[in-house]
Amino acid sequence: xxxxxxxxxxxxxxxxxxxxxxAPGVTHSKLDNGMEIVVIPDPRTPVVTxxxxxxNGSADDPLGKSGIAHFLEHxxxxxxxxxxxxxxxxxxxxxxxxxxxxxxxxxxxxxQRIGKEHLETxxxxxxxxxxxxxxxDEVVGPEREVVLEERRMRVDNDxxxxxDETLQATLFAHHPYGTPIIGWNxxxxxxxxxxxxxxxxxxYTPENAILIVAGDVVARDVEALAAQTYGxxxxxAQAPSRRRPQEPPPRAVRMVTLADEKVEQPxxxxxxxxxxxxxxxxxxxxxxxxxxxxxxxGPASVLYETLVGEEKLAVSVGAYYMGSALDDxxxxxxxxxxxxxxxxxxxxxxxxxxxxxxATKISEEDLRRAKTRMIADAVYAxxxxxxxxxxxxxxxxxxxxxxxxxxxPDRIEAVTGAAITEAAREWLDKxxxxxxxxxxxxxxxx
Amino acid sequence: xxxxxxxxxxxxxxxxxxxxxxAPGVTHSKLDNGMEIVVIPDPRTPVVTxxxxxxNGSADDPLGKSGIAHFLEHxxxxxxxxxxxxxxxxxxxxxxxxxxxxxxxxxxxxxQRIGKEHLETxxxxxxxxxxxxxxxDEVVGPEREVVLEERRMRVDNDxxxxxDETLQATLFAHHPYGTPIIGWNxxxxxxxxxxxxxxxxxxYTPENAILIVAGDVVARDVEALAAQTYGxxxxxAQAPSRRRPQEPPPRAVRMVTLADEKVEQPxxxxxxxxxxxxxxxxxxxxxxxxxxxxxxxGPASVLYETLVGEEKLAVSVGAYYMGSALDDxxxxxxxxxxxxxxxxxxxxxxxxxxxxxxATKISEEDLRRAKTRMIADAVYAxxxxxxxxxxxxxxxxxxxxxxxxxxxPDRIEAVTGAAITEAAREWLDKxxxxxxxxxxxxxxxx
Numbered sequence: 001x002x003x004x005x006x007x008x009x010x011x012x013x014x015x016x017x018x019x020x021x022x023a024p025g026v027t028h029s030k031l032d033n034g035m036e037i038v039v040i041p042d043p044r045t046p047v048v049t050x051x052x053x054x055x056n057g058s059a060d061d062p063l064g065k066s067g068i069a070h071f072l073e074h075x076x077x078x079x080x081x082x083x084x085x086x087x088x089x090x091x092x093x094x095x096x097x098x099x100x101x102x103x104x105x106x107x108x109x110x111x112q113r114i115g116k117e118h119l120e121t122x123x124x125x126x127x128x129x130x131x132x133x134x135x136x137d138e139v140v141g142p143e144r145e146v147v148l149e150e151r152r153m154r155v156d157n158d159x160x161x162x163x164d165e166t167l168q169a170t171l172f173a174h175h176p177y178g179t180p181i182i183g184w185n186x187x188x189x190x191x192x193x194x195x196x197x198x199x200x201x202x203x204y205t206p207e208n209a210i211l212i213v214a215g216d217v218v219a220r221d222v223e224a225l226a227a228q229t230y231g232x233x234x235x236x237a238q239a240p241s242r243r244r245p246q247e248p249p250p251r252a253v254r255m256v257t258l259a260d261e262k263v264e265q266p267x268x269x270x271x272x273x274x275x276x277x278x279x280x281x282x283x284x285x286x287x288x289x290x291x292x293x294x295x296x297x298g299p300a301s302v303l304y305e306t307l308v309g310e311e312k313l314a315v316s317v318g319a320y321y322m323g324s325a326l327d328d329x330x331x332x333x334x335x336x337x338x339x340x341x342x343x344x345x346x347x348x349x350x351x352x353x354x355x356x357x358x359a360t361k362i363s364e365e366d367l368r369r370a371k372t373r374m375i376a377d378a379v380y381a382x383x384x385x386x387x388x389x390x391x392x393x394x395x396x397x398x399x400x401x402x403x404x405x406x407x408x409p410d411r412i413e414a415v416t417g418a419a420i421t422e423a424a425r426e427w428l429d430k431x432x433x434x435x436x437x438x439x440x441x442x443x444x445x446x
Numbered sequence: 447x448x449x450x451x452x453x454x455x456x457x458x459x460x461x462x463x464x465x466x467x468x469a470p471g472v473t474h475s476k477l478d479n480g481m482e483i484v485v486i487p488d489p490r491t492p493v494v495t496x497x498x499x500x501x502n503g504s505a506d507d508p509l510g511k512s513g514i515a516h517f518l519e520h521x522x523x524x525x526x527x528x529x530x531x532x533x534x535x536x537x538x539x540x541x542x543x544x545x546x547x548x549x550x551x552x553x554x555x556x557x558q559r560i561g562k563e564h565l566e567t568x569x570x571x572x573x574x575x576x577x578x579x580x581x582x583d584e585v586v587g588p589e590r591e592v593v594l595e596e597r598r599m600r601v602d603n604d605x606x607x608x609x610d611e612t613l614q615a616t617l618f619a620h621h622p623y624g625t626p627i628i629g630w631n632x633x634x635x636x637x638x639x640x641x642x643x644x645x646x647x648x649x650y651t652p653e654n655a656i657l658i659v660a661g662d663v664v665a666r667d668v669e670a671l672a673a674q675t676y677g678x679x680x681x682x683a684q685a686p687s688r689r690r691p692q693e694p695p696p697r698a699v700r701m702v703t704l705a706d707e708k709v710e711q712p713x714x715x716x717x718x719x720x721x722x723x724x725x726x727x728x729x730x731x732x733x734x735x736x737x738x739x740x741x742x743x744g745p746a747s748v749l750y751e752t753l754v755g756e757e758k759l760a761v762s763v764g765a766y767y768m769g770s771a772l773d774d775x776x777x778x779x780x781x782x783x784x785x786x787x788x789x790x791x792x793x794x795x796x797x798x799x800x801x802x803x804x805a806t807k808i809s810e811e812d813l814r815r816a817k818t819r820m821i822a823d824a825v826y827a828x829x830x831x832x833x834x835x836x837x838x839x840x841x842x843x844x845x846x847x848x849x850x851x852x853x854x855p856d857r858i859e860a861v862t863g864a865a866i867t868e869a870a871r872e873w874l875d876k877x878x879x880x881x882x883x884x885x886x887x888x889x890x891x892x
Contacts, residue, residue: 063509064691066620166619166698173615174512174630184620184694245510248630251704252612252882258698436698 026392027219028402031227033235034207038392038402039222040214042385048215049385050122051111052130053393055210056203058181059105059326060242067183068199070103071147071191075200076110077101078139080132085139088125095121105177106326107397113386116215119222123229130204131233140193148189151182159260160267163438166256171271171434175247175327206230207239210396214389247273247328254434261441268314268343269334269436270350274427276325278399285323286411287423288331292321293370294420295357296333300369303333306353313341313349326398331427343437351430358425362417375409472838473665474848477673479681480653484838484848485668486660488831494661495831496568497557498576499839501656502649504629505551505622505773506688513629514645516549517593517637521646522556523547524585526578531585534571541567551623552772553843559832562661565668569675576650577679586639594635597628605706606713609884612702617717617880621693621773652676653685656842660835693719693774700880707887714760714789715780715882716796720873722771724845731769732857733869734777738767739816740866741803742779746815749779752799759787759795772844777873789883797876804871808863821855 025041058069079085092099097114112122155161165180172178182188211230213222250273277285296303296319307314317335333354337346381387395405471487504515525531538545543560558568601607611626618624628634657676659668696719723731742749742765753760763781779800783792827833841851 064689066691162697165694166696166700169619170616170700173612174625179620186692186694243510245512246632248611248632250612251608253703253705254612254616255701255703256698257701 025219026402026406029219029223031206031231033231033233034205034239035226035230035233036210036396037223037226038210038212038396039217039219040212040385040388040392041217041219042214042388043216045385046116046216047113047385048116048119048213048217049111049113049389050119050126051109051212051389051393052126053107053109053210053212053397054203055107055208055397056240056242057104057106057108058179058183059176059244060203061176061179061183062199064187065191065195065199066179067147067181067188068191068195069108070182071144071188072196072199073101073103073108073110074143074147075135075140075196076129076133078133078135078143080128080134082128082132083125088129091121091125097122103181104394105181106324107394109390109393109397111212111386111389116217119213119215119217120225120229123225127229127233130206130209130230133200133204135193135196135200137193140196144188144191147182148185151185151188154182155180156185157262159258159263160438162260163256163258163269163436166258167269167271167434167436170254170256171273171330173248173250174245176244177325177327177329202240205236205240206233207236210393212389212393212396214385242326244327250432253430255437256434257437257439259439259441263438263440265336266343266440267334267336267436267438268346268350269332269438270347270433271436272331272333272428272433273328274321274331274432276327276329276398277323277395277404278326279328283411283415283419284423285321286408286415287419288321288427289323290367290370290374290412290415291420291423291428292319292331293374294362294366295319295354295424297370297373302357303335303350303353307335307346307349311349312338313346314338324394324398343439347435347437354424354428358421358428362420364417367415367417367420371412371415374412378409471665472848472852475665475669477652477669477677479677479679480651480685481672481676481679482656482842483669483672484656484658484842485663485665486658486831486834486838487663487665488660488834489662491831492562492662493559493831494562494565494659494663495557495559495835496565496572497555497658497835497839498572499553499555499656499658499843500649501553501654501843502686502688503550503552503554504625504627505690506649507622507625507629508645510633511629511637511641511645512625513593513627513634514637514641515554516628517590517634518642518645519547519549519554519556520589520593521581521586521642522575522579524579524581524589526574526580528574528578529571534575537567537571543568549627550840551627552770553840555836555839555843557832557835562663565659565661565663566671566675569671573675573679576652576655576676579646579650581639581642581646583639586642590634590637593628594631597631597634600628601626602631603708605704605709606884608706609702609704609715609882612704613715613717613880613882616700616702617719617776619694619696620691622690623771623773623775648686651682651686652679653682656839658835658839660831688772690773696878699876701883702880703883703885705885705887709884709886711782712789712886713780713782713884714792714796715778715884716793716879717882718777718779718874718879719774720767720777720878722773722775722844723769723841723850724772725774729857729861729865730869731767732854732861733865734767734873735769736813736816736820736858736861737866737869737874738765738777739820740808740812741765741800741870743816743819748803749781749796749799753781753792753795757795758784759792760784770840770844789885793881793883800870800874804867804874808866810863813861813863813866817858817861820858824855 027039029037061068092112095114095118097112099112101110169178211226274288275284295301303317307317314335315338320332322330335346392405473485475483507514538558541560541564543558545558547556615624657672720734721730741747749763753763760781761784766778768776781792
């Protein structure tokens with residue numbers, strides 16, 4: 001099928017989770033049935049990006065039904081009474097457009113990119129499948145096999161992905177972020193048509209959805225089209241609840257080792273539980289964001305200069321703050337050891353660099369450089385209509401507001417060196433972390 | 447209050463989870479409302495043990511309501527309309543009896559020990575609180591503080607208990623055995639009167655209860671008394687479901703380190719996920735049980751002889767199979783290092799001893815000695831009326847039958863050396879385990 005279902009793999013840091021600077025003229029409104037509408041003017045091309053975000057992701061999977069959010073994302077391409085399986089995707093292709101869908105921990109989103117004259121058509125089709133999805137056992141069974149095969153390919157054949165699943169499960173004692181987005185194999189196997197429909201009925205409601213349209217459009221027109229399409233779906237009593245069990249305070253240092261003959265390159269990773277942009281105290285998430293850049297954002301970063309440059313213990317090293325999350329989230333530090341360097345020694349060196357970073361006053365020059373690069377990266381990424389739309393979707397789906405995206409550069413500018421040191425001291429506490437070693441099989445047998 | 451609420455601490459191995467040899471004349475019947483009755487004749491004293499077991503424990507706590515099983519155990523002493531708070535406990539004390547209650551992962555139980563002439567009175571009071579519990583906010587709020595204080599005393603002040611909580615949470619990626627019986631502090635704080643009543647209504651039903659009476663009694667009489675008391679409680683449609691999410695296959699070696707200034711004696715522990723008596727293939731649980739005894743059941747065991755006796759790396763070492771569990775369970779190996787021995791070296795030595803054990807044919811003499819000791823221990827423990835009653839309760843509450851208790855010695859006798867080696871090879875796989883290091887604070891800073 002033409003859908004690309006992308007499961008966010010937490011190990012792959014990317015720029016997409018940092019909020020973008022606001023585009024001028026972004027509007028945020030609501031239909032009577034509760035559906036949110038964000039319009040992002042982008043007059044540069046006659047193409048629009050059309051996205052619907054649902055405020056439910058894998059962390060909202062009912063207990064014992066892990067993978068249902070992602071499975072339903074697949075099933076959303078199975079057609080409605082009016083538009084049978086394939087009709088929507090074929091139409092998008094015929095009109096020269098692209099489509100995609102993805103499931104995250106906190107949201108599920110569907111999007112298309114197409115000539116702006118087709119926006120209404122997209123809205124008609126997308127609003128249709130928000131409420132009229134038809135699922136038969138004949139369709140659900142084979143698609144479950146597709147998902148199981150996807151899991152086999154992505155996880156069962158990849159020791160790094162297996163390690164990552166164990167790391168996340170170890171890091172989160174209680175919160176569902178510890179469960180893989182795609183689900184545990186034995187639970188995917190049991191997902192039924194009834195499970196999918198119950199989930200669909202619970203979460204695919206206008207009150208739970210956000211429409212994002214970016215392109216050469218006028219907010220008034222988009223809102224009118226949305227009212228004629230999405231607006232026809234009746235409101236439910238209220239948006240579905242997404243209350244999740246929260247973590248107990250972490251108390252012990254954890255470590256996971258996976259050795260497999262398929263591993264060609266050992267690697268080291270440490271993940272800390274830290275506040276997200278949604279859960280942090282004012283300024284704290286911004287400090288963590290700058291901290292990640294200073295520690296591991298490229299060759300000028302502290303970890304890179306020390307471990308790769310000076311000490312030659314690693315060939316690569318990085319840090320990444322997964323700031324977009326409804327609940328407390330992850331801060332990653334990861335490294336690939338230099339030839340012959342034991343992971344254990346790399347681990348000790350990492351502890352040392354972090355301790356020294358916390359003990360050393362941050363220079364104004366380093367701070368300025370990090371902020372300038374972060375904001376420049378964001379400006380650059382904003383140049384992509386899809387990235388820009390995605391930032392707004394991600395922010396709103398994780399409990400932030402349009403304003404939070406808009407004033408993000410100001411808040412980054414306001415971060416002080418002292419706040420970064422304090423964030424590192426408070427949150428990069430080893431007790432809050434799990435460390436992963438990925439090793440070739442023979443290294444453990446030796 | 448006079449109740450002793452004992453939370454099973456998994457770290458404390460004891461003989462109570464091994465099934466006992468059957469006592470002669472044990473009967474098993476059912477009331478019309480579904481309540482099971484087990485009568486264990488014990489004519490030696492004029493005292494009876496009266497227990498009611500509910501087939502729900504902490505692993506059945508609803509998501510986000512951890513600790514509710516244990517909290518309700520406390521609240522069950524708060525009185526009914528007919529017997530206000532304290533009436534039942536005072537009566538038991540006045541009649542010269544003892545009472546207790548305990549919450550496990552798989553069950554909650556209430557018991558009294560009293561002169562046999564008072565059995566009917568106990569049944570009247572116990573059946574009353576099975577269905578007529580009265581809970582007010584005035585009673586629930588202060589009792590929640592009692593539980594929170596219990597948690598503070600047992601866990602927050604005890605680094606070993608903190609390590610154990612993290613070990614269990616790490617070992618179980620998905621199954622609720624990873625959540626402490628007493629619950630996570632932040633969830634206990636939120637448990638309300640409504641939560642307690644909803645839980646009580648769901649689980650405290652005759653179909654979900656087992657009555658165990660041991661003593662100088664006749665089954666017919668006990669059943670008649672039970673019918674007049676418990677039998678009056680109407681049946682529900684069906685027993686409550688206790689479906690729990692199951693574990694994904696373990697894939698990586700995990701390790702947890704906790705260092706605290708309160709630690710005076712370092713210790714080492716490894717826990718493997720293994721089948722329980724309920725989930726194992728025929729003979730497998732018995733092999734694991736004998737394996738635990740051969741590896742770490744006293745000074746003549748393999749681990750003790752090697753690590754304490756020959757190599758002087760440890761001052762104590764043991765192994766323990768927690769065979770009684772509804773789902774896959776734990777196999778523990780634990781050691782206290784000798785003065786000056788690093789836990790890391792003890793850990794390596796343990797790996798070596800286990801590998802050698804698996805590679806070596808078990809001698810008939812060693813096997814005979816282990817079985818004889820196990821069965822003798824069980825016969826000895828059976829001498830206690832309470833232990834005997836508890837074995838039956840535990841077995842039935844975890845899905846076994848009276849017969850499983852009765853023929854346990856025969857099944858232990860049937861275990862072969864090859865089966866034990868195979869159980870060790872299959873289940874004591876390091877990937878199935880988590881290892882815990884408990885250290886004094888300075889050892890980590892060094």
